[in-house]
Amino acid sequence: MKISLLIIFLTLTTISCSPESDQTENVSQTVYITKSGTKFHKENCQYLSKSKISIDKEVAIGKGFGPCRRCGG
Numbered sequence: 001m002k003i004s005l006l007i008i009f010l011t012l013t014t015i016s017c018s019p020e021s022d023q024t025e026n027v028s029q030t031v032y033i034t035k036s037g038t039k040f041h042k043e044n045c046q047y048l049s050k051s052k053i054s055i056d057k058e059v060a061i062g063k064g065f066g067p068c069r070r071c072g073g
């Protein structure tokens, strides 16, 4: 009886552990803002040539920043 429960437990654990690749989207994302701008950018955006301040994307949105038209934020 105990052995069969153990097998069920191990099977459920294996199933729940395997497909996690799609859940990384919800992890907080670092974006970049400039001193004077009102947009946030991806790391390699050309608009970051003057200044580049890293900030959490959720925080940037909370402060009123919007996504850059060029790089999409």
Ligand SMILES: [Zn+2]
Residues within 6 Å of the ligand: 040, 041, 042, 045, 046, 047, 068, 069, 070, 071, 072, 073
């Ligand atoms: Zn940009």
